[in-house]
Amino acid sequence: MNKLKFWIKNARDIALPQSIIPSLLAIAMAATQPDFSWWLSLIALFGVSCAHLGFNLADDYFDYKHNDVEARKKVTAEGFRTHMEKCHYIESGKATLKELLIAFCCFLAVAGIAGAVVLWFRGLPIAIIALVGLILGVSYSGKPLELGYHGLGELVIGIMFGPLLMIGMQYATCGLFNKEIVWVSIAVGLLVTNIVYSHAVLDLKADEQAGKMTFARLLKTRWAMLLFSGVFNLLPFVMLIVGVVCGQLHWAYLFVLPLVPMGIYIIYSLAAHLENKPIPFEPRWWMGPMGNFEKYRAANMDWFLIRWLVARNLVTFFCLILTVVNIIFTVI
Numbered sequence: 001m002n003k004l005k006f007w008i009k010n011a012r013d014i015a016l017p018q019s020i021i022p023s024l025l026a027i028a029m030a031a032t033q034p035d036f037s038w039w040l041s042l043i044a045l046f047g048v049s050c051a052h053l054g055f056n057l058a059d060d061y062f063d064y065k066h067n068d069v070e071a072r073k074k075v076t077a078e079g080f081r082t083h084m085e086k087c088h089y090i091e092s093g094k095a096t097l098k099e100l101l102i103a104f105c106c107f108l109a110v111a112g113i114a115g116a117v118v119l120w121f122r123g124l125p126i127a128i129i130a131l132v133g134l135i136l137g138v139s140y141s142g143k144p145l146e147l148g149y150h151g152l153g154e155l156v157i158g159i160m161f162g163p164l165l166m167i168g169m170q171y172a173t174c175g176l177f178n179k180e181i182v183w184v185s186i187a188v189g190l191l192v193t194n195i196v197y198s199h200a201v202l203d204l205k206a207d208e209q210a211g212k213m214t215f216a217r218l219l220k221t222r223w224a225m226l227l228f229s230g231v232f233n234l235l236p237f238v239m240l241i242v243g244v245v246c247g248q249l250h251w252a253y254l255f256v257l258p259l260v261p262m263g264i265y266i267i268y269s270l271a272a273h274l275e276n277k278p279i280p281f282e283p284r285w286w287m288g289p290m291g292n293f294e295k296y297r298a299a300n301m302d303w304f305l306i307r308w309l310v311a312r313n314l315v316t317f318f319c320l321i322l323t324v325v326n327i328i329f330t331v332i
Contacts (some may be wrong), residue, residue: 011053028323031173157196191311195308250329277323
């Protein structure tokens with residue numbers, strides 16, 4: 001049991017809401033369908049969670065083999081600010097690279113078993129979605145594609161935790177997917193992309209010194225980076241407005257609009273970061289949960305975490321509001 005907890009923690013279970021909350025939204029959107037199944041929903045949700053943990057460990061494994069960890073340590077030693085040091089459990093000797101390989105394979109195997117159960121009841125589309133997810137998840141940092149090292153990692157994350165996850169989850173729960181899930185899943189995918197994209201902008205100099213190509217580095221100019229920050233933060237809201245106006249989405253989906261200031265803050269704070277302009281790193285109530293922020297400040301991580309947490313909270317609140325909307329206006 002302690003070994004399982006060890007690997008769950010190192011698989012960054014703190015990031016599980018990134019997959020669980022969009023999954024719950026997809027389940028809520030499917031709940032009124034005639035072939036909806038609660039037990040298949042729970043099995044699919046369990047499988048998604050295991051796959052998420054497995055892919056996080058796979059990312060550590062391939063990054064370590066790629067020498068990205070050593071490069072990042074060198075960058076930090078040279079005085080560049082970077083958010084974290086990966087694979088600390090390998091560096092400290094608490095686990096070996098072989099054990100890491102076994103751990104991520106075990107998580108993915110359990111996810112595969114859950115997927116096989118859903119496949120038995122829902123058919124071939126589940127296998128196709130799972131296969132695409134497996135290829136993208138492993139190829140994020142694994143050979144031969146190594147998408148995360150060619151500036152495509154952020155987009156891969158958005159696809160996996162947006163359309164692929166939510167369409168797959170809805171199909172698992174009720175055996176079909178509809179136009180509403182397409183609209184919403186793309187919007188969610190953009191907001192998930194925003195988390196890792198904002199992360200990449202904040203780590204721009206460190207990634208450049210480490211030789212890691214991110215989407216932010218591909219864009220090169222400050223204006224291009226801010227343009228795409230605007231796309232990732234604001235286009236989801238525009239999509240929902242258009243969906244409502246066109247009659248594709250329920251009007252109550254507009255209850256997410258009060259979240260727009262969070263997106264504007266992220267754009268503003270990234271602009272300040274790129275221009276080396278100091279801004280106060282003070283949590284505000286509308287930013288959402290910030291954890292033990294004084295601890296982050298003492299560790300000199302406030303500059304990174306306030307932006308990362310606002311981006312995380314934005315997609316979390318977006319999905320939770322839409323989940324409640326579906327429960328109130330669709331299920332009841």
